[in-house]
Amino acid sequence: MVEAQRSVAEELDRIAPVIEPLGQRFAEAGEELALVGGPVRDAMLGRHHTDLDLTTSARPEVTERLLRGWADAVWDIGRAFGTIGCRKGDYQIEITTYRSEAYDRDSRKPAVDFGDTLAGDLGRRDFTVNAMAVRVPGRTFEDPYRGVVDLAERVLRTPGTPEDSFSDDPLRMMRAARFAAQLGFAVDDGVVAAMTAMAERITIVSAERVRDELVKLVCAPYPRRGLALLVETGLAAHVLPELPALALERDEHHRHKDVYEHTLTVLEQTIDLEPRLPGGGPDFVARFAALMHDVGKPRTRRFVGDGTVTFHHHDVVGAKMTRKRMKALRFGNEVTDQVASLVELHLRFHGYGDGEWTDSAVRRYVRDAGDQLERLHVLTRADCTTRNRRKAERLRRTYDELEARIAHLSEQEELDAMRPDLDGHQIMELLGIPAGRDVGEAYRFLLELRLEHGPLGEERATEELRRWWASRT
Missing domain, CATH: 3.30.460.10 (Beta Polymerase, domain 2)
Known part of the structure; x- marks a missing residue:
């Protein structure tokens, strides 16, 4: 005191x-x-x-x-x-x-x-x-x-009854979770009980206000505390239903990990890796992508005859679900595109195997990630939650190798630019065609060559373009 x-x-x-x-x-x-x-x-x-x-x-x-x-x-x-x-x-x-x-x-x-x-x-x-x-x-x-007493005891209570407080403004239930995440405080049992009983009342609050509280919660020092409270009280079922849906029923043979707990661990590991990102964090896009990366699993879970479980295409399904949820919460197009892209790409690295990707495959990985490449590095690394130390170390070394290859190719080829060797004006001049669909197709053809073979140089690119154009006519 x-x-x-x-x-x-x-x-x-x-x-x-x-x-x-x-x-x-x-x-x-x-x-x-x-x-x-x-x-x-x-x-x-x-x-x-x-x-x-x-x-x-x-x-x-x-x-x-x-x-x-x-x-x-x-x-x-x-x-x-x-x-x-x-x-x-x-x-x-x-x-x-x-x-x-x-x-x-x-x-x-x-x-x-x-x-x-x-x-x-x-x-x-x-x-x-x-x-x-x-x-x-x-x-x-x-x-x-x-x-001041509650501050010393690190607990959140309401001045009057929590029922009256939450009736006055239901968003305060979200704020309880947000302050738990920001301050690391416990929430009084009576407050938790009122949140649970009144959770549905959050639906009268505008999506924009809910969104703003969710962003503050996710960017707080202890987001797991706040998210767990939202799930425990049933608030998440109304504002972010994809999260409690991750708590898949375990089958009796434990053939898959707890996706909900895995997701919260990936979020925490993403936070640990934020110093790798420009600005050093908190980074909402990276954190929310970690939170949403497996939301497609409940819809894609299939048990197969050999006693295993699969989640085929949960990355693509999850990206669509992410877009839908972020649109409902009134997020802007740019941040929605960024998060959804990361969700869709988060499994791509696992096709790398033991490093057998060609240079063209590495180029495509960089192209598809675009300006989210650094966040994709973080999410992919954070997504490893195995307790098998040998497996975790192997995955880490493999991704280190992939990042090194990206850096090497970038240095050699200015990979970030990722443009064909000829621009649109040169294409029109060489082929004698006006601006239009044919120019776009020619540009994409040259870009594919660039991805597959690296820089060709203007002379070879011209030869390949003329050969391609001749084959079409």
């Missing part, structure tokens, strides 16, 4: 040049202002913020007027919810009027009512660790729901 108080004091000293003058400005106008929620919680955990959340007695129009002339920039995109945002130096600040909000039973949007007291505002917040505030100026600490 003493350490938490010290951390808060240090953080308040750090941000004092911003919040103290701002608090004084509101006080002189007869309004209350308090730092609230995540910044207070994280200050106690020794984490620093440049994004600050504050709450106030002032109505939005008053807040906006008080910020004008003080902030470097002001925006009111959240005005309907009582929030005015601004920038001051390196700080992004959001100030929200005291409020209470609740969903109508069938509504996707909260009905917002402004409140009059800080205590009332804190009471409508999602969890006690987010229901602490520091008044400014003056730095009076407010903790009516003993959030």
Whole structure:
């Protein structure tokens, strides 16, 4: 407790040049202002913020007027919810009027009512660790729901009953899983029970809000905690049903591994390998591809006569399922294409065997992976969860060899560019044809030659093109 108080004091000293003058400005106008929620919680955990959340007695129009002339920039995109945002130096600040909000039973949007007291505002917040505030100026600490105790005990509880909290905003059930993943906290048994009983209510929340929480959960330090909670409570059945479906019933002879546990292990191993990626992580595309890479298995599982089980084409089926789920969650086309491509390609390496791929096969592997090659390296390596050390080491060495061959060919051939030796203008000039379908077919013919044989040079490419064109006429 003493350490938490010290951390808060240090953080308040750090941000004092911003919040103290701002608090004084509101006080002189007869309004209350308090730092609230995540910044207070994280200050106690020794984490620093440049994004600050504050709450106030002032109505939005008053807040906006008080910020004008003080902030470097002001925006009111959240005005309907009582929030005015601004920038001051390196700080992004959001100030929200005291409020209470609740969903109508069938509504996707909260009905917002402004409140009059800080205590009332804190009471409508999602969890006690987010229901602490520091008044400014003056730095009076407010903790009516003993959030500091729950923070010390690393547990998530709601200020009131979880049933009331989740009725007010069902997305808070997703946030419980997200905070478990971000903070590594346990979730109170009563909260888990309410999530389980009310899981279906998440369906009234917009797909975009669910998506945003899912992205934060997947990119958190401990995503397995949050995902397991979603599955345990039944929330995953509504927001990501492909995940609980991976918990295939084991047959009595244990002829296949637990796909659900395997998937979570692949996710964790992907996280361990993220330093290999540009930026070093967290990388949502790589993590979500790990989460979805085997979702096609339940639909493709077949038991065969010799006592084995197969999942033929689960990569292709899984890619289609991934696209469908990400579309339902309103992900953009680019990130959907990236994840689905990785799911579809995740088995390709296993055709490499003991390194018998030709150079042309290696080129095709690189071409098909495109700009996802580095993520494909990570996913393929992470997908090895065998406990057989000898087998795991053999797979690692084989993939090391494949990466080395890719690097060697790239250095020799500028593999990343992967273009034919002649461009479209040269094709039209040599064949005497206008732009159109024939030019495209000729280009693809030359690209196949490039993939099969490597760089041909302009002279040989010209000969091959003329021979191909003659054979068509």
